[in-house]
Amino acid sequence: MAKYAMVVDLNRCQGCRACTEACKIENNTGQGMFWMHVFRFEDGAFPETRMSFLPRPCQHCDNAPCVKVCPTGARFKREDGIVLTDPDRCIGCRYCELACPYGVNYFNWQKPKDSQYSDVISWDDPDIQAITGGAYPPYKNPDLDKEWGPEGRRTAGGNHAKGVMEKCTFCVQRVEQGSLPACVDTCPVTALRFGDISDSESPVSRFIRENEAWSLLEEAGTKPSVFYVGGKPPSHSYKEVERPKARV
Amino acid sequence: MNEVRERDPDLVLWQKGRSKAKSFYDTAFVKAIGSSKLGHGAFCSDAGYRALEYTIGTHAVLHPDFRFCNYMLSWGWNITNAGGNKFCWLTWPQHMVKARDRGMKITHIDPRLRSAGPFADNWLAIRPGTDMALALALCHELIAQDFIDRPYLRTYTNAPFLVREDGTVVKVTVGEGDEATDVALVWDEASGAAVPFGEATTPALEGSYEIEGQAVRPGYEVFKSHVAESTPEWAADITGLPAEQIRRVATEFGENALIGSTLVVDGVEVPHRPVGIMAYHMAQQELGFQTARAMTMVPMLVGAVGAAGGQLSDFTWKLHKNYAAFETIDVADPPYDFMLNKSKYYPINTGNPGVVAQVMLDPDRYGVERLPEVAILHMVNPLTAFPSQPEYMESYKKFNFVAVISPWLSETADYFADVVLPSATIEKYEGPISATNQYVEATTMRIPPMEPLFESKGEIDIYMDLCEAMGTLFGEGGYLEQVNKALGLVDDKASFAIPTDSKPTVRQIFDNWSLSQGIDEGIAFFEDPNQSVFVKGPMSPKKMYGYAYDPPFAGALHRFYGESLLDAQRQMKEKGAEEIYWQDYTALPTWRPPTMEGSPSDYEFYLISYHMIEHKQSRSSFVPLLAELAPAARMDINPMSASRLGIEDGDVVTVESHNAITGETRSLVTTAAFCDGLRPDTVGVPHHFGGWTHPQNKGQGASPNEIYFMGEGYVSNTADQAFHVKVKISKGGEL
Amino acid sequence: MATQIDTHPTALPQQVGQLTTGWKLAMGASFLLLVVGIVAFIRELSTGMIATGMRNVGTMGGASWGLYITMVVYFIGVSFAGITIAALVRIFNLRQLRPIARIAELLTVVFLLMGSLAIIVDLGQPVRGVINLFRYARPQSPFFGTFSLVIAGYLAASLIYLYLGGRRDAAKMAEYPSRLQRFHRWWAAGYSDTPEEQARHRKTSFWLAVTIIPLLVIATSTLGFVFGLQVGRPGWYGTLQAPAFVTLAGVSGTGLIIVLAVIVRRMVHDKTALGIDVFAWLGKFLLALVIVYLYFMTVELLTLLYSTPEVEKQLSDALLFGQYAWIYWGSVALLAIPAIGLMWQALTRRWNVGWLVAAGIAVNLAAIGKRFLIVVPSQTHGTLLPYEVGSYSPSWVEYGVVLGLFGLGALMIGAFVKAFPPLPLGDREEVTADA
Amino acid sequence: MRRNVTAAMIAGGIVLMLVGYLGAAPWGADTVANSDPRFSFAPAVFVIGVIVALSAALVYELMPDRRNK
Known part of the structure; x- marks a missing residue:
């Protein structure tokens, strides 16, 4: 049984956020929902300023605080390492979001139709309806509603129903069909790698072995499955610049 | 449109912004209707193009040979946000990170750190508009620390040409009748006499000599005294950079250049100078032309131009026609065309829509009589994308008719367009698109993923419809014939040409072209997602490196000393141009505050x-x-x-x-x-x-x-x- | 069975059954609040929780738990103190406190219901929330304690304690012919005040009290653990959360008992029913708890300020000097001033009821403020990754729903005191035929 | 009679509590199995157990005496 992990090569990451976009298109996430978010940091005053980029997917921790606190078991961790949310069992208490030290959880504050950029696009416009046939978002990925894994649960995000939690799923619908997560697939400089860390000869394992890989917030004891090579962990003197329009 | 074309096709202005593919279908349309053509280069980096065409003959700006380069000056290159030299494809960042994996160091010269982000090993936060001062200071230091590749300067540049006090080059006519050509004199150290350039064994670079009672010095010597005062300290208060930092960068550049070393690449031995500059859009500044020349002199001094790991410009060393044209710049008398080509204002002229707008607002001042009456704007949005919005708002009002071909209702279309022809964004065939990454030659094609939305059409369909309506589609000199010419479906490939008597589909045009390239499946090859990129093969060192090109640097003699610029200045003064126009036409890049x-x-x-x-x-x-x-x-x-x-x-x-x-x-x-x-x-x-x-x-x-x-x-x-x-x-x- | 008494209609004691205008006014206002709450909740249900001011932590720079969770902790805190005092009275046989026992139990039940409703309104999926908790609740989650022990177990315990404790008075009330007679007879369930029954009641209430106290301490501690166990939330993670919760619960609960006791005293027009000695005891008890809590706050403050890592520093700056400073120092003042007042009264032994009510209300406001400071700042200013600092302010929907809950609570209390005597009909006020 | 009914209820309540608690999701590593209850509505059983144990007090008091039945 594979155990999936992701490695981010910060020596290569351009901070271009193509991974953020690929994730949003693949998973149809709503406005302000960044399952993958890329920090752009500035640190230090002119002229000693240093910049750094930090892609932040869900860390799919082995000792996951979110799985521990979930009152109904809607958030669970699979043998292959992926931490998933079952939207049919989630009661929307948002406890997982507050237990998570990385801030990777997003709650569906509004109905799916309203969260799909409807402040600009009116999906009911007859011209648009003529083309989209009333589906919103018109680019809806059918895989998101299917059941995945041996446990057979709708864990690919479903249709982002109002009132349930969601977060990066390592693109469970893609991984189970043998392809890579959308962010890994799209990175123009192969800064993101993904693979089976339980196989010591897999490219991911070798890459981690050959470089000093570190993890985010190791002191929190969450044992994340996302490793970083190059750069260094961000400190609180870092200031995030060029933030996306993230408030819904 | 036809009514104006009858009177004078030049009065039809066709203007294009940035599009991705080889613009065969644009030029074909312009030729078919005989209109005048205006691009967007003046806002992109064409000051750099003119400088490189003038200096080493390539139609490009500067980028290093990433495969072997160890020390790169990222000069205003927006690494993490935009493309680099030649075009904005993704390959530049991939080359850069691969080179850094190999240990290439990056010195980032830019007022903003954001453009290099974490890739700036050393950040020179230079004051905007002062790049030439830095370049001259770097040259000063390279000369002072003797990081000079003399063999390169002697054989492949006009540095040895003997220059009189008044800046003109001593020339002598060689050969008779129509083969008679003027050849510059150089001082041959071996024979101790002034001889025509070709005949000297070791042309002198330094020292001062006398010919017919006149004191003369080699171009390099003139340059040495020209930059004598351009010390790092002098440049420090202009550029706002610490002098020590400038000196250190010059030293690092010189040391990393490994002057004299060679490298065998795919069996071809080439000089090895693993240093280079990536510069592109930063050329768009008031001193842009001369700054780009001064920046090119930095790698020239260490002989890195066209070397392995060194300073490249285009992907091959094919000379651009401007190289020969700039040998002698002649300035014409008014009346001028509305782009002021060959005028006393801009003898070297990229064609700037802003200048056209200025001329349209005040033609008499610029000695222009005929102004364009009709405009076709294709995928261009001057009102928001080009500087000085008020001028466009006023000048474009003078057009009697404006047609806009654009996928979006641009601000220009909203303000001016009488007719908007909605064009498809990506739901169209477009190409051939070069997919080279500098080391492999490849071509690809844009294949429509779906039918165009609403009433939009692919641009080539629009052009064919327009020409058909204007009666310039079929027959001799028509659009289809121009397309055949532009796609090279002529002479030996004429069998693949598109029939010029019936209207083809765009797919047919590209099918014919693909077959002409020896791709048996034709367009289907590009439509097949598993293939879609036609790889011709690795780029041979003989095409990539100037030294290994046949003949070296395509026979161009790199213009270290720009005599024709000085001559242009003389002509401009004679014709009464103000100082603001002629002050930068100097033989060597000369600093002045912008x-x-x-x-x-x-x-x-x-x-x-x-x-x-x-x-x-x-x-x-x-x-x-x-x-x-x-x-x-x-x-x-x-x-x-x-x-x-x-x-x-x-x-x-x-x-x-x-x-x-x-x-x-x-x-x-x-x-x-x-x-x-x-x-x-x-x-x-x-x-x-x-x-x-x-x-x-x-x-x-x-x-x-x-x-x-x-x-x-x-x-x-x-x-x-x-x-x-x-x-x-x-x-x-x-x- | 009790001897039949003549059918001459006499007024029930303690204004039970008499709907005075004051009572009607209060109930009308409470009902109005309830309507506001329901309207707000329907708005939240229809448009989704975007109608609230809550937003995601991290990139969205909001707080995902806001006013609702603050009120959950506050309500459950108040309910904790009620039954605790009732149980203490029973275990240590504090005879002079017997009058307020039922008020305390009533407070517990009502506030516990309000607390559980506050949790439900905070859920993204309220209906599925209740079902799934009964079906899938996981013991590993601190919510399991809150859901099972606090809501279910503790609610059952307090209802049983209230019911059994009231049977004797119910029997007396059943003798009066009134519309409520069947209700009283049901409540008495055949109690006839025989010595065996009294002994048996003493035994059950003793053993009930003995089991309730530990059940409560565990329950409220699990509520503290909901926050205290979260490593990912600086400001929450700490061992002091559980004990601090219990203490502040005691403070707010006692405060409200004093307030409710005064209201009931005025309602029954009998100053003697609740002697000043009862209030003195409550005052001293409140003073002790406030001092213990202030001690906890100083401990927490010193730990925060001494040599804090970056994140806690950012949090403490926001708490002490920044965005939340007015709430922090306001709460401290609302605890310190009443403490001084109580100390003065304790030393001079001159207890003034008006001042006690003011202290009661003040400590409750402080409790709400302090709960808010525990819940929200750690989300907007306590992200371990350097996100931008966030902000949270409740929307009208949240205020509406909370007011609705208070309205509901007031309605329940109002209804109860008109259906059953809040104070025990003890021997002092012998019930005679002609009252 | 009253005594052993009460005792039975307390014992029964405790048993229900144990069954409910052990039936709910087991402690241990965060795995799929440990996120689901061993049998459905186990927590409901736990809660019923708590209530039954507590209402033993009710039964103890309210049981009518044999004498005056």
Whole structure:
């Protein structure tokens, strides 16, 4: 049984956020929902300023605080390492979001139709309806509603129903069909790698072995499955610049 | 359109912005209807193109041979946000990270750190508009520390040419009758006499000599004394950089150049100079042409041009026609065409829509009689994408008829267009598109993923319909024939040509072209997602490296000393051009403070504009997903300067620019954003916003093009736009 | 069975059954609040929780738990103190406190219902929330304690304690012919005040009290653990959360008992029913708890300020000097001033009821403020990754729903005191035929 | 009679509590199995157990005496 992990090569990451976009298109996430978010940091005053980029997917921790606190078991961790949310069992208490030290959880504050950029696009416009046939978002990925894994649960995000939690799923619908997560697939400089860390000869394992890989917030004891090579962990003197329009 | 074409086809102005593919279908349309053509180069990096065409003959600016380069000057290259030299494809960042994996060091020369981000091993936060001073100081240090590749200068450049006191080169006519050519004299150290260039065994680079009683010196010697005072200390207070940092960069550049070493690449031995510069859009400044020349001299001094790991420019060393044209620049008398080609204002002329707008507003001043009456604007949005919006608003009113071909309702179309022909964005065949990554030759094609939306069509369909309506589609000299010519479906490949008597589908055109390239499946090859890229094979060193090219550097003698520029200056003075036009036509790059420095001292900040990775010019700011990542315009400002002005992060500010010549002021309102990685005397505003035609544009803020100026003092001597202006910042304003 | 008494209609004691205008006014206002709450909740249900001021932590820079969770902790805190005092009275046989026992139990039941409703309104999926908790609740989650022990177990315990404790008075009330007679007879369930019954009641209430106290301490501690166990939330993670919760619960609960006792005293027009000695005891008990809590706050403050890592520093700056400073110092003042007042009264032994009510209300406001400071700042200013600092302010929907809950609570209390005597009909006020 | 009914209820309540608690999701590593209850509505059983144990007090008091039945 594979155990999936992701490695981010910060020596290569351009901070271009193509991974953020690929994730949003693949998973149809709503406005302000960044399952993958890329920090752009500035640190230090002119002229000693240093910049750094930090892609932040869900860390799919082995000792996951979110799985521990979930009152109904809607958030669970699979043998292959992926931490998933079952939207049919989630009661929307948002406890997982507050237990998570990385801030990777997003709650569906509004109905799916309203969260799909409807402040600009009116999906009911007859011209648009003529083309989209009333589906919103018109680019809806059918895989998101299917059941995945041996446990057979709708864990690919479903249709982002109002009132349930969601977060990066390592693109469970893609991984189970043998392809890579959308962010890994799209990175123009192969800064993101993904693979089976339980196989010591897999490219991911070798890459981690050959470089000093570190993890985010190791002191929190969450044992994340996302490793970083190059750069260094961000400190609180870092200031995030060029933030996306993230408030819904 | 036809009514004007009968009278004078030149009065039909066809203007194009940036598109991706080989523009065969554009030029074919222009030739078919005989209109005049205006591109967007003057806002891209064409000052650099003119400089490189003039100096080493390549139609490009500068990029290093990433495969072997160990030390790169990233000169204004927006690494993490935009493309590099030649075009904006993704391959540049991939080369750069692979080179860094190998240990290549990057010295980043830019007022903003953001463009290099974490890749700046060494950041030179240079003051905007002072790049030439830095380049001259680097040359001074390379000479002082004797990092000089003399064999290269002697054999492949005009450095040895003997120059009189008045700057003219000593020439003698060789051969008779029609083969008689003027050849420059050089001082042959072996024979101790002045001989024509070809015959000298070791032409002298230094020293001063006498010919027919006149004191003469080799071009290199003239350059050495020219940069004698350009010490790092001199450059320090101009560029705002510490002198020690400039000296250290020069030393590192010289040491890394490994002058004299060679490398065998794919069996071909080539000089090995693993240093280089990546520079492109930064050429668009008032001293852009001469700055690009001065920057090119830095690798020339160490012999890195065309060397392995060294300074490349184009992907091959095929000479551009401008190289020969610039040997002698002749300045014509008025009346001039409305682009002022060969005029006493801009003898070397890129063709700047801003200049055209100026001419249309005041033709008599520029000695222009015939102004364009009709315009076809294809995928171009001057009102928000080009600087000095007010001039366009006034001048484009003079067109009697404006047709716009564009996928979006651009601001220009909204303001001027009588007819808008909606064109498809990507749902069309487009190509052939070069997919080379500099080391492998490849071609690909844009294949439509779906039918065009609403009533839009692919541009080639639009052009065919237009020509059909105008009666210039079929027959001799028609659009189809031009397409055949442009795609090379002539002579031996004529069998693949498109019949010029019936209207083909666009797919058919590309099918024929693909077959002509020896691809048996034709267009189907490109339509098959598993193939889609036609790889011709690795680029051979013989084509990539100037030294290994046959003949070396395609036989071009690199113009170290620019005599024809000095001659152009003389002609311009004779024809009565003001100093503002001729002052930069000098044989060697000569520093002068840019005109903008004439603005009063309360305009204390330099305004620069920059590209953000999330957007593409002004045509994507309304796409909701992209606008979510980069929501609105902002003015980056260093917190130290902001606190001096009492401005907090996120405050609304008014940015007012001042024209040092006309005294005119313009202002825009946006929000301030603290940015530590920025010079305290500089502010930056991205150029993607300022649109008004789409609901998403609401509240996105202004475009710097509303307060940049065009015209004298804000264009280079080659009519290329300068994206610099002095501005005053004040708190408050109506967003 | 009790001897038949003549059918001459006499007024029930303690104004039971008499709907005075004051009572009607209060109930009308409470009902109005309830309507506001329901309207707000329907708005939240229809448009989704975007109608609230809550937003995601991290990139969205909001707080995902806001006013609702603050009120959950406050309500459950108050309910904790009620039954605790009732149980203490029973275990230590504090005879002079017997009058307020029922008020305390009533407070517990009502506030516990309000607390559980506050949790439900905070859920993204309220209906599925209740079902799934009964079906899938996981013991590993601190919510399991809150859901099972606090809501279910503790509610059952307090209802049983209230019911059994009231049977004797119910029997007396059943003798009066009134519309409520069947209700009283049901409540008495055949109690006839025989010595065996009294002994048996003493035994059950003793053993009930003995089991309730530990059940409560565990329950409220699990509520503390909901926050205290979260490593990912600086400001929450700490061992002091559980004990601090219990203490502040005691403070707020006692405060409200004093307030409710005064209201009831005025309602029954009998100053003697609740002697000043009862209030003195409550005052001293409140003073002790406030001092212990202030001690906890100083401990927490010192730990925060001494040599804090970056994140806690950012949090403590926001709490002490920044965005939340007015709430922090306001709460401290609302605890310190009443403490001084109580100390003065304790030393001079001159207890003034008006001042006690003011102290009661003040400590409750402080409790709400302090709960808010525990819940929200750690989300907007306590992200371990350097996100931008966030902000949270409740929307009208949240205020509406909370007011609705208070309205509901007041309605329940109002209804109870008109259906059953809040004070025990002890021997002092012998019930005679002609009252 | 009253005594052993009460005792039975307390014992029964405790048993129900144990069954409910052990039936709910087991402690241990965060796995799929440990996120689901061993049998459905186990927590409901736990809660019923708590209530039954507590209402033993009710039964103890309210049981009518044999004498005056």
